[in-house]
Amino acid sequence: MSILQQHTTARHTxxxxxxxRRFTPVVVVYLALVALLVIGSVLVGVRGEVLLxxxxxxxILTRSTALGLVAIGQTMVILTGSLDLSVAYLIxxxxxxxxxxMAGQDGMVVPGVLLALAVAAAVGxxxxxxxxxxxxxxxxxxxxxxxxxxxxxxxxYTGPAGDVPRGFQHLGYDRIGPLPVAALLMxxxxxxxxxxxxxxxxxxxxxxxxxxxxxxxxxxxxxxxVVVTAHVLCSLAAGLTGIYLASRLGSGAPYVGTDAxxxxxxxxxxxxxxxxxxxxxxxxxxxxxxxxxxxxLDTIFDDLAVDPFFKDVVRGVVLVTAVALYAxxxxxxxxxGRLA
Amino acid sequence: MTWRPRLxxxxxPVLVVxxxxxxxxxxxxxxxxxxSGYLALLKRAAPLMILAIGQYFVIVSGGFDLSVGALVTAxxxxxxxxxxxxxxxxxxxxxLVLGFGLLVGxxxxxxxxxxxVPSFIVTLGMLLxxxxxxxxxxxxxxxxxxxxxxxxxxxxxxxxxxxxxxxWSVLILLAILVAAALFMRSGTGRxxxxxxxxxxxxxMSGGQVDRLRLLGFVLSGLLAAVAAILLGxxxxxxxxxxxxxxxxxxxxxxxxxxxxxxxRGSVVAAAAGALSLEAxxxxxxxxxxxxxxxxxxxxxxxxxxxxxxxxxxxLRQRLRTRPKQRNTVQPAPS
Numbered sequence: 001m002s003i004l005q006q007h008t009t010a011r012h013t014x015x016x017x018x019x020x021r022r023f024t025p026v027v028v029v030y031l032a033l034v035a036l037l038v039i040g041s042v043l044v045g046v047r048g049e050v051l052l053x054x055x056x057x058x059x060i061l062t063r064s065t066a067l068g069l070v071a072i073g074q075t076m077v078i079l080t081g082s083l084d085l086s087v088a089y090l091i092x093x094x095x096x097x098x099x100x101x102m103a104g105q106d107g108m109v110v111p112g113v114l115l116a117l118a119v120a121a122a123v124g125x126x127x128x129x130x131x132x133x134x135x136x137x138x139x140x141x142x143x144x145x146x147x148x149x150x151x152x153x154x155x156x157y158t159g160p161a162g163d164v165p166r167g168f169q170h171l172g173y174d175r176i177g178p179l180p181v182a183a184l185l186m187x188x189x190x191x192x193x194x195x196x197x198x199x200x201x202x203x204x205x206x207x208x209x210x211x212x213x214x215x216x217x218x219x220x221x222x223x224x225x226v227v228v229t230a231h232v233l234c235s236l237a238a239g240l241t242g243i244y245l246a247s248r249l250g251s252g253a254p255y256v257g258t259d260a261x262x263x264x265x266x267x268x269x270x271x272x273x274x275x276x277x278x279x280x281x282x283x284x285x286x287x288x289x290x291x292x293x294x295x296x297l298d299t300i301f302d303d304l305a306v307d308p309f310f311k312d313v314v315r316g317v318v319l320v321t322a323v324a325l326y327a328x329x330x331x332x333x334x335x336x337g338r339l340a
Numbered sequence: 341m342t343w344r345p346r347l348x349x350x351x352x353p354v355l356v357v358x359x360x361x362x363x364x365x366x367x368x369x370x371x372x373x374x375x376s377g378y379l380a381l382l383k384r385a386a387p388l389m390i391l392a393i394g395q396y397f398v399i400v401s402g403g404f405d406l407s408v409g410a411l412v413t414a415x416x417x418x419x420x421x422x423x424x425x426x427x428x429x430x431x432x433x434x435x436l437v438l439g440f441g442l443l444v445g446x447x448x449x450x451x452x453x454x455x456x457v458p459s460f461i462v463t464l465g466m467l468l469x470x471x472x473x474x475x476x477x478x479x480x481x482x483x484x485x486x487x488x489x490x491x492x493x494x495x496x497x498x499x500x501x502x503x504x505x506x507x508w509s510v511l512i513l514l515a516i517l518v519a520a521a522l523f524m525r526s527g528t529g530r531x532x533x534x535x536x537x538x539x540x541x542x543x544m545s546g547g548q549v550d551r552l553r554l555l556g557f558v559l560s561g562l563l564a565a566v567a568a569i570l571l572g573x574x575x576x577x578x579x580x581x582x583x584x585x586x587x588x589x590x591x592x593x594x595x596x597x598x599x600x601x602x603x604r605g606s607v608v609a610a611a612a613g614a615l616s617l618e619a620x621x622x623x624x625x626x627x628x629x630x631x632x633x634x635x636x637x638x639x640x641x642x643x644x645x646x647x648x649x650x651x652x653x654x655l656r657q658r659l660r661t662r663p664k665q666r667n668t669v670q671p672a673p674s
Contacts, residue, residue, distance in 0.1 A: 134643070136643055143590075144642045144643035148635075150635045150636070151634065151635040151636020155636070264467075267460075268461075309474075311472065314472075320466075324457045331456060
């Protein structure tokens with residue numbers, strides 16, 4: 001019954017496919033972002049303030065940086081049809097490793113960064129191998145690794161530790177004009193990820209594996225290697241987030257990732273950006289749009305002095321509504337026999 | 341006509357693990373020399389076991405329910421604010437909390453089945469909404485107090501003839517477990533598993549997949565409300581009462597050999613998985629392992645359990661259902 005119904009509604013609502021084709025989730029996300037900025041500016045303007053002044057832009061971009069970095073990595077694993085619940089604890093761990101290795105000395109900045117990234121890559125490798133070799137469901141595998149990391153953190157740390165030299169804190173606070181350096185670096189990472197996903201063979205393999213892992217395998221794609229690589233890249237992105245947060249905070253903090261809920265939040269941002277949770281479709285551009293929407297929402301609510309708990313309610317509603325809209329579009333496309 | 345006890349596939353390993361843990365407890369702690377120790381363990385584990393049973397219904401039909409932890413918190417906080425120490429309010433509020441759980445499950449289920457949003461996202465959104473709305477309503481911190489009658493279910497005991505004092509929570513748990521096991525043997529229960537295993541086949545044979553999934557979510561919401569009532573009584577009012585329970589319940593279900601993605605596993609095994617988890621924490625505690633390492637052990641165990649299920653026990657099953665799929669499909673000669 002339902003399929004027939006959708007079929008007929010699809011026929012009725014979709015009159016101009018050419019126009020519809022242009023409204024991909026990515027376009028929808030950025031249109032929503034613009035709409036949000038306009039509505040937010042009006043609402044904030046009513047209170048006699050300006051949303052997009054210097055401080056506002058800075059606020060939005062700073063909020064986007066950490067979540068953006070995690071979400072870029074999360075996009076890669078979700079595109080393969082996997083997901084990573086361990087990023088939040090990994091962020092805490094890498095912030096501690098970076099800050100403790102640096103120990104306030106300028107000379108130790110590079111070793112600190114490299115060590116943090118190496119540990120992150122190792123965790124990603126473990127995630128990937130548990131999923132591909134032990135054939136554990138990605139949800140359980142990364143949840144298990146998250147719990148192991150949590151146990152390590154709880155056993156060894158009670159609070160912030162380590163010390164980041166002043167020179168390294170420039171990464172977190174310096175600006176070029178109105179734009180924070182770190183936000184630009186995040187966008188550079190996003191650009192790199194976009195290039196990797198849409199212009200290279202390994203990137204295409206990620207989409208192939210996410211679309212149908214069995215078909216990808218039969219077509220000669222090294223599926224295991226693709227999944228493991230995606231997880232390593234995701235963990236490296238989480239490692240970068242940890243390093244960035246260490247430079248912002250001036251030290252490492254075990255729960256800096258979990259307090260912000262970066263595990264579920266990053267998945268929410270990716271899905272909000274139009275990437276399918278089941279994998280195979282989507283991309284980094286949409287994810288950055290999703291991240292910017294979440295950050296803009298936060299900034300608007302702060303300017304309007306809205307109860308912080310109300311933010312969570314809105315986030316939940318926005319997330320479900322957005323995905324429901326994408327799902328409707330996909331059904332409409334599918335009944336017309338076209339895979340957008 | 342001969343009746344023989346039959347264990348659902350994947351049940352045996354978790355029962356063995358549970359037995360080993362219980363024997364370990366008997367060896368490690370003097371409190372476990374007599375039944376009362378095990379009764380206390382069961383009482384402690386009851387909320388998680390009930391949550392695991394609820395989560396099982398959703399997982400076996402092919403979904404996830406991440407909202408149960410937030411629902412437990414919401415249930416306790418709502419009950420505390422509405423009762424506010426007033427004994428006479430107990431019964432209506434209990435009914436209200438149960439109804440609230442039912443409603444949340446219904447919304448989860450309807451959005452998943454009608455709007456075609458993956459249940460992971462729906463229940464994640466519900467988690468955010470519940471967390472935000474509950475504390476928006478109470479201005480950020482739990483207020484009010486539970487009545488003594490409300491707390492009886494979580495911490496009180498009933499004097500059963502011959503058996504002595506049995507905690508209410510254990511009786512409630514047993515009732516739910518028996519009901520769930522019977523339900524899973526009924527036609528609807530089997531169809532629920534089938535919907536998780538092969539949705540298309542159930543649709544073709546006239547099964548109402550959407551209605552079955554909806555039922556799974558409603559049961560999960562309802563049982564989370566029951567768990568909230570027990571936990572509120574057992575642990576009192578706090579804003580953290582449900583923290584992380586969703587992942588713990590999913591862990592328990594997986595530990596019970598239930599396949600994520602649906603279609604395999606038994607509800608008794610899921611409950612046994614929850615009891616094993618609780619027994620494991622108790623054992624670690626008795627052995628003097630620091631509480632901090634608890635989660636690390638939990639992490640190792642779930643990875644091991646899933647790896648065992650898919651590499652060991654699952655291998656025979658895979659070979660049987662999909663005989664050498666990889667080898668029969670050869671690339672066309674060029």
